[in-house]
Amino acid sequence: MFMKMPLPDVIPVQHPSVESRNISLTMLDISNLHPLASGNKLFKLAPNVDDAINKGFTQLLSFGGAFSNHIHALALYGASKGLATVGIIRGEPEYASNPTLQLAQDYGMQLHFVDRKTYRLRYQQSYLDELARQYPTAYFIPEGGSNALAVEGCKRLAELANRTLGDIDTLAVACGTGGTLAGLVSGLKANQQALGFAVLRDDSLASRVDELLAGFDIRGSYQFIPADYGGYAKFDKALLDFILLWLQQTGVLLDPIYTSKMCRKMLELIEDNQIEEGQSIGMIHTGGLQAWHGMRDKVVALGGESAWLRISAGIHACQ
Numbered sequence: 233m234f235m236k237m238p239l240p241d242v243i244p245v246q247h248p249s250v251e252s253r254n255i256s257l258t259m260l261d262i263s264n265l266h267p268l269a270s271g272n273k274l275f276k277l278a279p280n281v282d283d284a285i286n287k288g289f290t291q292l293l294s295f296g297g298a299f300s301n302h303i304h305a306l307a308l309y310g311a312s313k314g315l316a317t318v319g320i321i322r323g324e325p326e327y328a329s330n331p332t333l334q335l336a337q338d339y340g341m342q343l344h345f346v347d348r349k350t351y352r353l354r355y356q357q358s359y360l361d362e363l364a365r366q367y368p369t370a371y372f373i374p375e376g377g378s379n380a381l382a383v384e385g386c387k388r389l390a391e392l393a394n395r396t397l398g399d400i401d402t403l404a405v406a407c408g409t410g411g412t413l414a415g416l417v418s419g420l421k422a423n424q425q426a427l428g429f430a431v432l433r434d435d436s437l438a439s440r441v442d443e444l445l446a447g448f449d450i451r452g453s454y455q456f457i458p459a460d461y462g463g464y465a466k467f468d469k470a471l472l473d474f475i476l477l478w479l480q481q482t483g484v485l486l487d488p489i490y491t492s493k494m495c496r497k498m499l500e501l502i503e504d505n506q507i508e509e510g511q512s513i514g515m516i517h518t519g520g521l522q523a524w525h526g527m528r529d530k531v532v533a534l535g536g537e538s539a540w541l542r543i544s545a546g547i548h549a550c551q
């Protein structure tokens with residue numbers, strides 16, 4: 233499956249402070265490599281789905297928020313492989329009519345809503361055992377798809393980045409569960425580093441990445457950079473303006489939750505002289521544009537109809 237993929241676009245990012253410090257900043261856009269699983273989710277899901285099929289499973293089960301890119305990809309990609317899907321969704325059943333979950337159901341996903349307290353149990357074996365009794369034929373995939381197979385898949389992403397971007401010092405990615413970062417780290421060369429831009433405040437992120445990397449031969453290094461800008465999925469006028477300016481200057485639409493915060497923080501780091509001069513940096517556009525469909529009202533409230541027109545034109549240009 234990875235063999236058949238088109239090569240991703242490479243977009244140079246021009247910015248006065250980038251040029252004045254002799255930094256090379258490029259973006260590797262993997263957002264539209266596959267029509268059904270956007271960005272990093274393809275790299276994480278594909279090996280899991282292959283494993284499920286090889287083991288004879290006919291149903292996939294995983295966990296996510298009500299606007300989750302992972303749930304979206306699981307529903308669409310799973311259906312394309314002939315598998316039934318179950319989404320354990322954090323929140324109220326009212327969310328079932330939002331654009332993400334509506335489409336997931338159109339692709340056959342069965343939704344199972346749980347309150348926040350129950351959702352917090354998603355890594356606990358006793359809760360997983362209980363779910364396994366309810367869904368005895370399901371292949372379980374953790375939240376965000378992040379497990380050892382996903383790390384293998386995202387190792388391929390590091391290889392793809394190295395092949396496509398040439399000689400780079402640093403690979404940058406936005407982190408949610410950290411599975412994608414772990415995969416990139418597993419594929420780094422000895423003199424390379426990865427930067428993980430954490431878009432949510434989660435004390436367990438570093439230990440989870442450590443755990444995912446257990447057993448891999450790590451040659452490069454990595455560090456986390458807080459980039460939540462007030463909290464996960466917090467979206468304000470400043471972020472919208474940043475996204476619109478980025479779209480105008482590069483032609484690339486960022487997503488509202490992950491890549492926009494990574495890019496904003498990256499430019500701030502460069503402006504603050506936190507990035508070594510002469511570095512060559514590749515940022516990965518991990519996709520997630522589907523999340524915009526649930527944000528129309530917010531965008532209009534913050535930036536007016538014209539802002540929404542530019543965003544929605546960007547979504548369609550990318551699909």
Ligand SMILES: *Cc1c(COP(=O)(O)O)cnc(C)c1O
Pocket residue numbers: 271272273301302376378406407408409410411412413487490491518519520521
């Ligand atoms: C899920 C997602 C991430 C985070 O990936 P993790 O492996 O969970 O850290 C980053 N960017 C986008 C667009 C995503 O959808």
